[in-house]
Amino acid sequence: MMNKECYIGIMSGTSLDGVDVVLCEIDDVECKLLSALEYPISLELKADILKTIEDESSLEQLGQLDHRLGLLFTQAVGALLIRENIDVSSIKAIGLHGQTLWHAPTGEYPFSMQLGDPNILTAKTGIPVVADFRRKDVALGGQGAPFAPAFHEFIFSNIKNSIAIVNIGGMANITVLDDTLIGYDTGCGNALLDMWIAEHEGSSYDKDGAWAKTGRVDYGLLDRMMSDSYFEQSYPKSTGREKFNKGWLQSHLSGATHNPEDVQRTLLEFTALSISNEVLRFNRDMVMLCGGGAKNIFLVERIKALMPNIEVSIATNADEIEAMTFAWLAYKRFHHEKVNLKDVTGARENAVLGGIYA
Incomplete structure (x- = not known):
């Protein structure tokens, strides 16, 4: 059995009702929730996300939104670290889902787009970040969801x-x-x-x-x-x-x-x-x-x-399970383990998912 390691998971879903941040202790048989926090999304940012999804947007607006979401996720993690007095050196990595703007896994050019620059998160926290989980599955012919x-x-x-x-x-x-x-x-x-x-x-x-x-x-x-x-x-x-x-x-x-x-x-x-x-x-x-x-x-x-x-x-921890999923996916990525998703998404094979931002 592998030693237990601590990971943070971040989830901001399509409901836009807040950013869920969790701290989990994980090994190869258990993912134990240690603490959780829901961080608010400002009404202005929520409105801009919805406007970007529903209306035409410029490349400048997309780039700025990517940065703003990166700052939001950093603030959410910071709030958890401060509240729980967590030493960042005890955290192996952060699993970041990002905010889905558009999900189009079928068609001539399939893709799934999540924003929230992971470079900002790792630069400001000093913790490695695993992000961009969905596009590898899409590249392998899968839906890229659900995970x-x-x-x-x-x-x-x-x-x-x-x-x-x-x-x-x-x-x-x-x-x-x-x-x-x-x-x-x-x-x-x-x-x-x-x-x-x-x-x-x-x-x-x-x-x-x-x-x-x-x-x-x-x-x-x-x-x-x-x-x-x-x-x-x-x-x-x-x-x-x-x-x-x-x-x-x-x-x-x-x-x-x-x-x-x-x-x-x-x-x-x-x-x-x-x-x-x-x-x-x-x-x-x-x-x-x-x-x-x-x-x-x-x-x-x-x-x-x-x-x-x-x-x-x-379910127990019903509110936190999605964020826990991405803490666990970060664990899987750091241990170079494939995720059993091909029968769910239709991908050609199971794969190691996510990119590491060190």
């Missing part, structure tokens, strides 16, 4: 039940632990819910699904959204804001007038239904939820109601 299933297999391998794990971030993904590891994006998670309440209520998210609960499901709208071709595609598959965004929703609203709370309620049902439909494809006894959406009480209620014969629970 969480490989980590789920590592941390949940001792559970004997027939389980699935569902991570609900801005997008949602499923992991099915079986003889062959299965994992893919089920569709939208929190992204449209957060976008809609921000536009109509000025809140960054719908706490506990309280606003959605005041509305009614518009089944016509729900049917139109569920008829999207993404749900007919077989896995491996992945998606993001380049697909499920404001323009996509507006196209299904069809210019008609809708009560805002009814749209919110319908979007919540859309997330719950798209998740439950995928879980029910597999003969599972139990589903464990993680990610920010696992804190949405009403969303969890609806997922349970749509799968009455399956036990639904919230």
Whole structure:
């Protein structure tokens, strides 16, 4: 057994609800969470990220955003180091996912773009950084996402039940632990819910699904959204804001007038239904939820109601698992170990992922 080493993981997902930073102690059999912190993203930076995704941007704007995100991730790590009084010499490396701006793993020129300059992070902290995890998988013909299933297999391998794990971030993904590891994006998670309440209520998210609960499901709208071709595609598959965004929703609203709370309620049902439909494809006894959406009480209620014969629970450290994934991926990179993802992403082979910024 290898000696335990300390790694930091950083995750800023498509939900843009904050930067998750974790400190983990890792060896070849365990990834133990030692501490965690959620660092806020300023409203100005969040707006600029969304504007860059949704509108045309100049090379200058992209370059500046890359730098600003590098500073944000540095500040987030610094906050954890200071709060926990951590000696930087005790940290082997930082695993940095970066902020996804665009994910297009299919087509003539497939790519996945994450911003947040790792050079800034290592220069200011003095800690090596592992970043740019997704593009090697894409270069090998894979989707470059989701990566969480490989980590789920590592941390949940001792559970004997027939389980699935569902991570609900801005997008949602499923992991099915079986003889062959299965994992893919089920569709939208929190992204449209957060976008809609921000536009109509000025809140960054719908706490506990309280606003959605005041509305009614518009089944016509729900049917139109569920008829999207993404749900007919077989896995491996992945998606993001380049697909499920404001323009996509507006196209299904069809210019008609809708009560805002009814749209919110319908979007919540859309997330719950798209998740439950995928879980029910597999003969599972139990589903464990993680990610920010696992804190949405009403969303969890609806997922349970749509799968009455399956036990639904919230995973331990549900909020931190994604950031822990990238601490673990940094560990894998430093030990030159391939990541078991080819059956998830469709890549030609498993590979050592990420570049080291020393």
